Amino acid sequence: MNVIISNASDRPIYEQIYTQIKGAILRGECKEGDPLPSIRALAKELRISVITTKRAFDDLERDGFIYSVQGKGSFVAVKNRELLREEYLRQAEGKLSEAISLARSGGVTDEELSEMFSYLLKGE
Secondary structure: OOOOOOOOOOOOOOHHHHHHHHHHHOOOOOOOOOOOOOHHHHHHHHOOOHHHHHHHHHHHHHOEEEEEEEOOOOEEOOOOHHHHHHHHHHHHHHHHHHHHHHHHOOOHHHHHHHHHHHHHHOOO
């Protein structure tokens, strides 16, 4: 697994780790049962605090993306289809909200947005 952090980002480091690992799981790059790097090894590789890495792993476990076995490490959890569906819906809703805000700031009407959305759906 290749996690890249940026000190220039406005997002906290633990959140960058969380997002990248979650993304790899959602994209299927990490399969169910695959081991993740240990918290200590990842912290050492990224040259960050173990506490920071642990927070990312704790959040991933809380949200059902990974599970931990004491003395063995952390592993990709069995994918709950409803959890994945909810995650995709949440991400799509966020992107649509951004698009609506952008369109409104440019003076695009609701009717134009609706027409554009219908057109894009048909094009898929």
